[in-house]
Amino acid sequence: MLPATLPGITDAQGNDTIYMSVIDKDGNIVSLIQSNYNGFGSGLVPPGAGFMLQNRGGLFSLQKGEPNTLEPRKRPLHTIIPAFMERGDQRIGFGIMGGWNQGQAHAQFVSNIVDHALTIQQALEAGRFTKGSFEGCDLEIESLVPERIRAELKNRGHDLRVVAPRSGTFGYGQAVMSSAGGVHFGASEPRHDGAAIPQAPPFAPPF
Secondary structure (H helix, E strand, C coil), X not given: CCCCCCCCCCCXXXXXXXXXXXXXXXXXXXXXXXXXCCCCCXXXXXXXXXXXXXXXXXXXXXXXXXXXXXXXXXXXXXXXXXXXXXECCEEEEEEEXXXXXXXXXXXXXXXXXXXXXXXXXXXXXXCCEECCCCCCCEEEEECCCCHHHHHHHHHCCCEEEEECCCCHHHCCEEEEEECHHHCEXXXXXXXXXXXXXXCCCCCCCCC
């Protein structure tokens, strides 16, 4: 077993979702999320494909009359939302994994860019909040969020559970960006084991 102190070794628990964003030299962006959902997904592998199909259809309800009732021409409610955004000459591909937290984390990322002029790296690293239900005023908030903000939320009636920094509670994200002049950027947050990896220059042998 490798020592836990070696670079690249984390205590992050494995799960069933990955997110990847890529930008090429021409500024084309791919924003990709892959999630099998439960266990081994559907258990079905397309012949010759080498990957298993997801089973998000398991999120349908079999009770009649509900918004998510299994019916023809419907898709199940799910959280697979790889994203793009554009602002002026900036184009960004991004995604933040984490179940029902995804939409909330995406909104916070966009706000960090648009309202607070953060870089994509800063926007991923900024403190987050999340709420796992649609009822009540309870929410989980990262201790990275300034105390004055947390105090204001309490004054407004929110029931906060403060979570230590860099946990998996608030999802894991990656982002890439192109801007004026063809300069490209990559970002990967420290809550997980991702990385922003630039394309290596062409290899030329010394002889």
